[in-house]
Amino acid sequence: MNLKVDVQEEGHSRVVYLNGEVDVYTASTLKEKLIPLAEETNKTLAVDLSNVNYIDSTGLGIFIGALKCTDKSGSTLKIRGANARVKRLFEITGLSEVIEIDTEQREEA
Amino acid sequence: MEETKLSMYQLYKEMLNDYLQHKSEHVLYSAQQLSKEMLEKDMSPEEMVSLHISVFKEMVEDLPEEVVDSFELLLEVMIGYGLAHREFMSLRDRQRQLDSELNVAAQMQESLLPHEEINLKTLDFGVISVPSGKMSGDYYHYIQDENGNMGVAVADVIGKGVPAAMCMSMIKYAMDSLPEQRLQPAALLESLNRVVERNIADDMFITMVYGSYDPKKHNFYYASAGHEPGFFYNADTDTFEELETKGLVLGITPKVHYEEFSLSLEPGDFVVLLSDGVTEGRTEGEFIERDDITKLIRKYKHLPAQDIVNQVFRELEKMQDFHLRDDFTLLILRRNV
Numbered sequence: 110m111n112l113k114v115d116v117q118e119e120g121h122s123r124v125v126y127l128n129g130e131v132d133v134y135t136a137s138t139l140k141e142k143l144i145p146l147a148e149e150t151n152k153t154l155a156v157d158l159s160n161v162n163y164i165d166s167t168g169l170g171i172f173i174g175a176l177k178c179t180d181k182s183g184s185t186l187k188i189r190g191a192n193a194r195v196k197r198l199f200e201i202t203g204l205s206e207v208i209e210i211d212t213e214q215r216e217e218a
Numbered sequence: 219m220e221e222t223k224l225s226m227y228q229l230y231k232e233m234l235n236d237y238l239q240h241k242s243e244h245v246l247y248s249a250q251q252l253s254k255e256m257l258e259k260d261m262s263p264e265e266m267v268s269l270h271i272s273v274f275k276e277m278v279e280d281l282p283e284e285v286v287d288s289f290e291l292l293l294e295v296m297i298g299y300g301l302a303h304r305e306f307m308s309l310r311d312r313q314r315q316l317d318s319e320l321n322v323a324a325q326m327q328e329s330l331l332p333h334e335e336i337n338l339k340t341l342d343f344g345v346i347s348v349p350s351g352k353m354s355g356d357y358y359h360y361i362q363d364e365n366g367n368m369g370v371a372v373a374d375v376i377g378k379g380v381p382a383a384m385c386m387s388m389i390k391y392a393m394d395s396l397p398e399q400r401l402q403p404a405a406l407l408e409s410l411n412r413v414v415e416r417n418i419a420d421d422m423f424i425t426m427v428y429g430s431y432d433p434k435k436h437n438f439y440y441a442s443a444g445h446e447p448g449f450f451y452n453a454d455t456d457t458f459e460e461l462e463t464k465g466l467v468l469g470i471t472p473k474v475h476y477e478e479f480s481l482s483l484e485p486g487d488f489v490v491l492l493s494d495g496v497t498e499g500r501t502e503g504e505f506i507e508r509d510d511i512t513k514l515i516r517k518y519k520h521l522p523a524q525d526i527v528n529q530v531f532r533e534l535e536k537m538q539d540f541h542l543r544d545d546f547t548l549l550i551l552r553r554n555v
Contacts, residue, residue, distance in 0.1 A: 140421070166376040166423075166494065173470060174421030202425065202444035203466030 111135065114142045122153035122187075128160040131168030140171050147178035147186065154179060159190030164198055176208055187211060226256075231273045238277075260307070262300035267293045320380075324352045327383055330390045332360050340433040341368060342488075342552040344523030346531050350542040355382025356493045357389050358547050366433050369401045372547050373426035374445065374493040381422075382545075388417055389424060401430040403441035404478040407465070411443065411476075414469040424468040427461075427491055429551075436483045436553055441476045443468045446494040449512060451519070453486030458512040461489070488523070488552035490515060495544030510537075515550075523550040 112135035113128040123146055131139055146154055154175070158164075172188070179186040189211040191199065199205045233252065237245040256266065271289045275281055336343045347356050355375035362368050373389050375382040392413040396406060406428050414424055427448060429440035444467030449458045465476045481489065492511070511530070518529045527548045535542065 166374075170376045170421040170423060173423055173467075176470070177420050201446060201463070202423075203464065204444070204470075206466060207470065 112138050114139060116142065116146065119155075122155050124155045124157055126157045126160070130163045130165075131161060131171070132163065132165040133167040136167045136171050139168070140174065143171060143175050144178055147175040147184060148182050149184060150182045152182075152184045153187065154184055155187040155189055157190045158188060158192070158195055161195060162192065164195050169198060169202065169204070172204070172208065176204075185209070226259075226261075227269065227273065230269055231277065234270075234273055235277060262303060263296040264293050264300045267296050320352050323380070323383070324349075327353060327387065330387055331358065336360065336362065336368070338362075338366070338368075338433070338554075340366075340554055341431065342523040342554050343368070343370075343550070344525070344527045345547070345549040346524075346527040347493075347545070347547040348531060348535075348542065349545045350495065351379055353380050353383035354545045355379070355386055356495065356545040356547040357386045358549055359390075359393060360549075363401055367401050367430055368433070368551070369428070369430045370491065370549060370551055371426060371428045372445065372448075372491045372493055372549055373424055374495070374545070374547070375424050376422055385418065385422065385424060388414070389426070403428040403430060403439055404476040407441050407443050407468070407476045408474065411468045411474050412472055415472045418469040422469060425494075426468060427463070429489065429491065431483070431489075431551060431553075438481045438483055438489055438551070439478055440480075440489075441465060441478045443474075443476065446492060448492055449490040449515075450481055451488045451490065451515070452484075453488075454484060458490075458515070460508075483553040485553055485555055488519075488550055491549040491551075493545060493547040495542065495546040523552050526550055 111129050112131060113126075115126040115128075117124050117126065125143060125146065127139070129135060143154075143156070146152075156172070156175075172186075176186050178184075187209045188199065191210060196205075196210065199208065199210055229252070233245060233248055236242070237249075267289060271286065271293070274289075275286065331347070343360065345358055345360065347354065347358050349356070357371075357373040357375070359371040359373075360369065371393075373386070375385040375389070389410070392410055393406075395413075396409050407426065410426070418424070423444075425443055425445040427440060427442040427445040429438055431438045440461065442461075442463035442465045444465060445463065447463045448461045450461055451458050461481075462479050466474050481487075483489070511534075514530045514533050515526060518526045521529065527550055530548060531546060534546070
């Protein structure tokens with residue numbers, strides 16, 4: 110399974126559109142793109158998961174790495190468009206308490 | 219060595235002679251057998267071509283110069299194959315060495331897990347933990363204190379294999395260094411979180427659930443650090459309920475407060491703790507749902523706890539065609555009386 114990563118400027122925020130599965134095989138692709146963006150200071154970084162059906166724990170680790178980076182750089186990390194399964198993962202791990210998760214974009218794939 | 223070469227020379231000569239005269243299938247078969255023997259003796263392809271030239275020259279007088287020359291060219295070409303073969307051999311040796319190191323490490327890791335038998339009239343306890351490879355990123359723990367209270371834990375390190383296994387040993391040693399807080403789930407997770415946060419890479423994390431059972435009050439207290447929720451089986455209503463959990467995974471920020479929950483166990487009630495390898499397993503692209511797990515546990519709930527976890531594992535392994543995608547840990551603690 111592949112992962113496509115598209116970065117777009119939308120107003121004051123950067124939006125990273127993901128398409129595919131974020132797992133142990135694709136995590137490094139995401140890390141290479143996401144971490145440099147998270148290191149930029151005072152930005153809003155949104156990750157759109159509307160086209161992601163599955164995230165495994167290695168994939169989740171990349172979001173945690175990005176969160177730690179944005180905390181250091183004074184930027185904000187947001188997640189949007191997560192489906193029910195992905196959203197549950199963020200909730201169980203308690204990450205929904207520390208990352209802003211906007212689920213209005215979609216209910217279920 | 220010279221002797222081997224000599225006998226090889228003789229053998230090959232007879233074989234070639236036989237083949238040139240009778241062109242029989244069985245000689246071709248012997249040639250195949252010979253090549254296996256030569257591989258065992260580390261004979262390179264260019265040595266083989268060279269052997270062929272010398273034998274052939276002796277057998278056929280006045281061999282045309284072109285034929286001899288063509289073999290010389292073939293010999294040069296074979297040198298490349300010979301190098302590749304030697305590289306393969308040295309990689310194979312290294313692979314064997316790595317395998318044996320990994321086996322030792324896996325044994326060491328296995329020794330980090332508790333092995334004491336739990337013999338309690340009040341409690342029925344069972345646990346199974348199987349890595350998807352040789353090393354595991356799952357960890358479980360159980361302990362009984364002097365008052366008969368029992369502490370249990372399941373932890374899951376992100377990823378699998380060696381990095382996860384190294385992290386897992388950190389959890390074990392960190393827990394050993396916090397004896398005074400044993401059996402106090404929330405306090406224990408808070409202490410562990412501080413250790414993990416200091417010692418872990420930015421994109422690593424660990425999830426863990428810790429519970430303690432008080433056999434006098436029949437209460438099960440637990441706290442979770444972002445761990446896959448377990449189940450509570452209510453014998454009276456014959457239903458499974460998902461354990462209420464809330465709490466951040468270990469290793470994100472140093473100051474985290476964990477909430478402690480408690481359950482009252484009646485005789486026959488039990489608590490199920492598991493790692494997400496149990497629920498992240500997939501069969502032909504389909505996820506194994508949490509309902510599937512409870513159905514399996516229900517199927518075997520008349521058995522002792524250890525047999526339940528063994529049977530559930532066996533069935534889930536079968537459902538995944540015997541290829542675990544992730545490390546698997548399942549633990550059951552049941553109140554007997």
